[in-house]
Amino acid sequence: MAFPAHRCAAAALASALAVIAAANPASAQETASRPRLEPLLDLDYSARAIAWDEKERFSTLAKALLSAGVRIEWLKGWRISALVGLNMSDWSGLIFRSLPFSVEDQAGSRAGLSAGAGLENFIARLGSWDFKVEGRFMVSLGFKKTLPLSGLNEAGEVDMQGSWMHLRAGPVVTYRGFEGFSPFLGASFDRIWGSVTMDESVGDLQGSEKKPVSGRGWAALSGGILWEPGSAFGLGWEVSVYPYPKKGGSPGFDFGMSLKAFFPF
Amino acid sequence: MKRLTRRNAFLGLVVLAVAALLAAARARPIGVMELPRPCPAPGQAEPAYVEGQILVKFKPQTGVVVRAAAFVALETRLVRRLSRLDIYLLTVPPGESIDGFVEIFGRNPDVEYAEPNYLLRASVTPNDTLFQYQYALSNTGQQIGTIPGSPRGQASADIKATAGWEETKGSSNVVIAVIDTGIDLSHPDLKAKLKSPGRDFINDDLEADDDNGHGSMVAGIAAAETNNREGIAGVAWNARLLPVKALNATGVGPSDKVAEAIRWAADNGAGIINLSLGSETASNTIRDACKYAFDKGVFIAAAAGNGGGAVHYPAAYDNTVFAVAATDYNDARADFSNTGPEVDAAAPGVRILAPYPQALTPAEYLPYAYGGGTSFATAHVSGLAALIKGLKPGLTPAQIMHIIRYSADDVNAAQLRGTDEQIGYGRINLEKALVPLILKK
Known part of the structure; x- marks a missing residue:
């Protein structure tokens, strides 16, 4: 019996939180004297290998998100963030074979709304090294898009709507030994899953197919730089590599990138 | 007594009409042998x-x-x-x-x-030695036959079979019942495709062997064993055949036998029923049998008929039966193909190469023959329906009918744009019916 992806994700998140909770907050050297509020701007892009049709077929989900939100230093060593934004998701390559006329989506990106939340916990500082764990969960709800089906004897069209969820959680280590900028590295449990629904109508024919999809990988390795020239502004740049097993067992790699601006006050 | 007499008279009329239809079909080049031995042996047609x-x-x-x-x-x-x-x-x-x-x-x-x-070849081009003569499946403008003077078709005047096969070659779960004169049960291009020896309603036994040739030809067009380095390719590579004999050695069968055969096929695993037969006269018995099969989820294709007149029955039972007209190797309507508003679509039905019973084949010929008629056009549609059903088992017969109609090529659009009484929606197109449509920006 297959263990549902969302349960795996939930279990992983719970584990991450347990690790966070087990850490001794007293050892945190950065403490909040008062709640700090940081508006955030986040630009994120990734192209992820996804599997569908009983994990027999594969394509790529490319997504770009522009999100705005806030991050609050909440308890000692804890920070929570909330984000909302718009995204463009490109599901090209998905094939809907349960419709009366099979359809391959090559229609490019479609817009959607996204929202999410993050949680960070500072664990310890050893010399110039900061250790923390962070988790983030994003949801995207795509807008419905109608496109014509051409080449048939009767007029036809399809309505498409896709949604995805992305969960990421894991430790991050940051080097604070440089003036103004801090390189960091992280390893995360990383899971993306979702579904796309296509409704087809051609003459007297109607059909609908909901296609669940899931990412082919379960992990992410990330690295980047935080640039904090002053106390009022910071910029983070991060590159992520998502390893996944290709059919036949050889390794495949996806990539992602994000640019983050934050304005602490 | 009076009613019985009237019924007998009606049955007699139907028998005569079916006989007339099949006689007309036989007057066409059905059974003409043109392929003298030696035919290209496996591997000889192209270098290995x-x-x-x-x-x-x-x-x-x-x-x-x-x-x-x-x-x-x-x-x-x-x-x-x-x-x-x-x-x-x-x-x-x-x-x-x-x-x-x-x-x-x-x-x-x-x-x-x-x-x-x-040398290896793309698997979607079957290695059947006579495939090169099957313009209906892949028309490159090749000569259709081996004897001098054989016609050449117009390139692309075909049902786009090779492109369709890239998506599916069918499923062995789909059974095409050929209700006809039987099938040559030991034919090298057919025997491996049989679900069972079938049912013979003419001789009332369980071996629907072919003593005429018509049924074997129809069966082979729909689902001959394919990519076996022998003979022809069938439209539905992997579908199985169920022979049901309801027409006798002269190609004639009464309504009761045909109706019984339809019901038997529907009850014995047929997903598709091919009816390359017909009558000018409507028969409630056959209509009810068709409705029975249709309601059980069976797709029925029937020949429009060959006289050039109105669409024959059962093809004319619009709600439950898919009526098939014939086109030729230039994508023109065959002049013998019946016309009427009931015509759903067309398929090649002129100079079609198909398996022929070995027992009826002269020694100097291969057991294959060229034939013509809406019977053979119908077999192409049955093959396509089997491919669709294999790919999408959940579809109803009505949905399969729509898919075949909507995906057809309107090859006579220059004269009759849109749906017309000659070829319905047009000549069937496997590629458009099976291969995913690309949704572009």
């Missing part, structure tokens, strides 16, 4: 390997000097080395036998193996 080249793999411990010495001694020339596989591609001296060099290299104790540089 690259002329003048062999592939040699040495045992791993064999040194470079020993390998080079072997090449020089036999006057072969190195073309290239497949480095990751450690295999050498060599050319042999012009005029020398490939088999001889393979044998000589094979005797060398340092050689693991040697073999010709075999």
